């Protein structure tokens with residue numbers, strides 16, 4: 001009702017932001033004038049974005065004012081957030097693009113490689129992340145006809161991308177992020193697998209090995225497989241699949257890289273096989289894309305989709321509809337950094353709607369994350385999201401037309417978007433919305449968060465604070481303990497059922513992480529960003545087991561993180577770390 005009145009009066013609802021959200025917004029999102037002074041409030045930021053995105057409606061004879069109001073309310077109500085570049089750039093008149101995800105082609109020539117470095121720089125300027133498949137590059141030591149020299153191979157060229165990104169970082173709003181992919185049958189695969197083993201190299205890259213079904217069968221059977229020179233198409237060497245597999249696990253055990261991308265599974269779900277094969281994903285792996293394709297993401301805050309201890313399905317349905325409308329509009333108003341990206345993106349019109357705050361929804365519903373009930377809820381949410389988003393896209397197609405590549409696609413009825421759902425990490429937008437990230441469990445009940453610039457922000461989970469007060473075990477000495485260790489483990493005054501509910505990422509067995517990823521993947525058109533957390537004591541063999549399980553459960557990729565294995569972490573447990 002208050003909203004109705006405010007709407008009638010044209011007044012903006014001030015969002016209920018946490019201290020950390022305000023801090024993040026002030027540092028990187030709110031518009032500044034030439035002297036660097038902040039010139040908008042968070043409410044004005046959401047208004048700016050809502051208006052710029054709603055403007056697309058005019059071209060279809062719809063009322064932009066109505067859409068603007070709807071978009072504004074769901075953002076300022078912290079129910080939906082578009083990916084960061086949309087918040088950074090929409091309505092600013094800077095000409096910077098609004099998508100988080102891109103894939104650029106890398107062909108086997110100096111011309112192509114350095115054109116792509118340049119194009120990458122243009123994308124990074126807007127805050128987007130880029131993925132590349134380096135598999136077309138001839139291997140190190142191969143012949144270079146023009147100079148009669150020898151080729152230096154994919155890994156050495158990756159350094160050029162890394163250095164360029166490093167330089168751009170200093171000027172931009174956040175450090176750049178890239179994904180490098182190499183097929184498991186590329187002759188330089190062993191060098192690639194170990195390319196991040198040394199501390200401080202290729203730090204702007206996530207790396208993933210593109211693993212094929214054939215390779216997985218060779219691992220199972222204990223066979224050798226062939227490495228093929230992409231320039232000649234000839235087999236140059238044979239390797240033991242199990243050896244390569246174990247080296248992947250060994251390196252991931254040491255430092256988190258490489259991850260794995262199940263490239264055949266990805267292509268089984270490629271919605272436009274007639275347009276091209278998918279070879280790469282964006283930096284965090286949740287968005288497979290064709291070369292020169294971009295995608296804009298958005299996430300619904302599930303912790304605001306609960307009512308009386310249950311899911312508020314009606315509210316969720318409405319929010320999904322509005323979010324699909326929003327993300328589809330972004331495609332029209334987005335100033336793309338390259339004409340090739342403009343053309344490819346508008347031909348497929350991919351969007352990636354996902355969720356965040358899933359851990360908090362589970363807590364509100366009284367379901368521990370590592371339980372069968374949680375998996376069932378995850379699957380149900382993913383399916384609902386998928387059904388409703390697809391329906392909204394079909395409705396849009398009825399009024400605005402199907403995506404241009406629709407004929408020949410895998411879809412049976414016309415829809416506006418080649419894909420509609422993606423589960424993003426929501427690294428920063430979840431801070432703005434004040435909820436847990438993506439479909440991850442709570443990272444900690446209380447922790448210090450490192451943000452850009454090296455400062456640390458203290459956070460206690462507000463749901464825990466509330467439960468502790470309601471149940472009468474809240475005290476400052478309790479909080480001290482929780483902050484020191486991050487978890488509730490061994491704290492006597494906390495009842496068992498509360499401990500169970502507030503279970504954190506590192507206390508959850510790795511298998512549950514994989515199963516939750518698979519539960520969401522089952523009904524997600526693109527991929528699911530999820531970290532499989534492992535205890536410090538986990539072994540490389542444990543990691544091999546996780547990779548195999550992810551493959552069997554039809555995940556599109558998998559990334560592990562063993563506690564303490566990376567020097568620099570964005571999040572750290574407890575004060576003591």
Ligand code: ADP
Pocket residue numbers: 082083084085100101102127128129130174175176177282283284285286297424425426427428429430
């Ligand atoms: P956000 O919360 O900022 O919207 P996410 O953590 O959900 O972003 O990441 C979604 C995608 O956005 C990533 O997979 C990547 O493509 C891109 N991205 C995230 N962080 C960065 C970054 N620092 N630089 C470039 N791209 C990024």
